Each structure stands twice: as C-alpha cells, then as structure tokens.
Amino acid sequence: MLDSTFLGKYTYPLSWTMRDNALKFDIPGDKILVEDRSNHSKDGVIASLFVLEDKFGIHTIKNLLVVSIPWHYKRAMLTLKTYYPQWVKYIWCPANYKQHQPDNWWKYSESHSYVMKEITNLVKFVREGQLIDIEVEM
Structure with missing residues (x-):
C-alpha cells in the first residue's frame, strides 16, 4: 500500500478504484494499465x-x-x-x-x-x- 501522506485526501489510489470498477465490468486485468504514483x-x-x-x-x-x-x-x-x-x-x-x-x-x-x-x-x-x-x- 502506498504511503497515505502521498495520497492526499485518498486512502486508496483513485486509479486502483477505477481499475477495480473496470474489472467488475469484465475488462480483463491484463488490458488495464494503472498509474498509481500521482495525486x-x-x-x-x-x-x-x-x-x-x-x-x-x-x-x-x-x-x-x-x-x-x-x-x-x-x-x-x-x-x-x-x-x-x-x-x-x-x-x-x-x-x-x-x-x-x-x-x-x-x-x-x-x-x-x-x-x-x-x-x-x-x-x-x-x-x-x-x-x-x-x-x-x-
């Protein structure tokens, strides 16, 4: 898990949330690129x-x-x-x-x-x- 001070108001990167939602719509995980270093x-x-x-x-x-x-x-x-x-x-x-x-x-x-x-x-x-x-x- 990323350092929470880096995430600002988020405790879980927004990009991970969007990835999780895409997976719920049956988008294959290997087709999803995630950038999780930014805020x-x-x-x-x-x-x-x-x-x-x-x-x-x-x-x-x-x-x-x-x-x-x-x-x-x-x-x-x-x-x-x-x-x-x-x-x-x-x-x-x-x-x-x-x-x-x-x-x-x-x-x-x-x-x-x-x-x-x-x-x-x-x-x-x-x-x-x-x-x-x-x-x-x-």
Whole structure:
C-alpha cells in the first residue's frame, strides 16, 4: 500500500478504484494499465506517459480516451496538450456522476467548491507556465 501522506485526501489510489470498477465490468486485468504514483492531474499525466512508454512506446500512441468529469475536462486536456506529444489525439468520455454535470453542479455544495477551485487553478497554472494557454473544444 502506498504511503497515505502521498495520497492526499485518498486512502486508496483513485486509479486502483477505477481499475477495480473496470474489472467488475469484465475488462480483463491484463488490458488495464494503472498509474498509481500521482495525486494531481499534472503528476498523473506525466507519470502515465512513462507507463505508456514502458508498455507500448509513446511513439506508437495515436489516440487516447480521456475520462473526466465535465468541470475538470479543460484542465485535463490542457495538461495533456502541454506534456504529451502533439501528434496524440484525444477522445473525451464524460464521467457520469449525477452531481458533477454541466446542468446541475451548482446545486451540490461539494461540486460547487470543486468548480470554483478548478477555475482558480486553471488561471494559476496558466500564469505559472504549468499549462499552455490555448482554446479547448468540448
């Protein structure tokens, strides 16, 4: 088990939870790659680049499916476009959590807090040069 101080608010890596859910849907375990060294979007993108390199060679990656809740999509895409090779194309699959949808997030205090923090982080990370400043289409 990973050191809990590394995991931040999680006691079990989110990537392991997603792997466990994929297994419940009969996705073969040998078809699932798990990056479990990160606790933030930027770290996850960079660490997953190494996972893909080790498994396939990044030069062979042409398309990636990006699963993200709608309010996190822009940062996820900007992070990928900042750190991944520019030839990689992305296909977005919105995660379907009731309280995190574009038409209702403000009704849930936790979601509202996440969205407000996300806006602040987007501006901060672009200003710091951690993210490129480009338009991202949804």
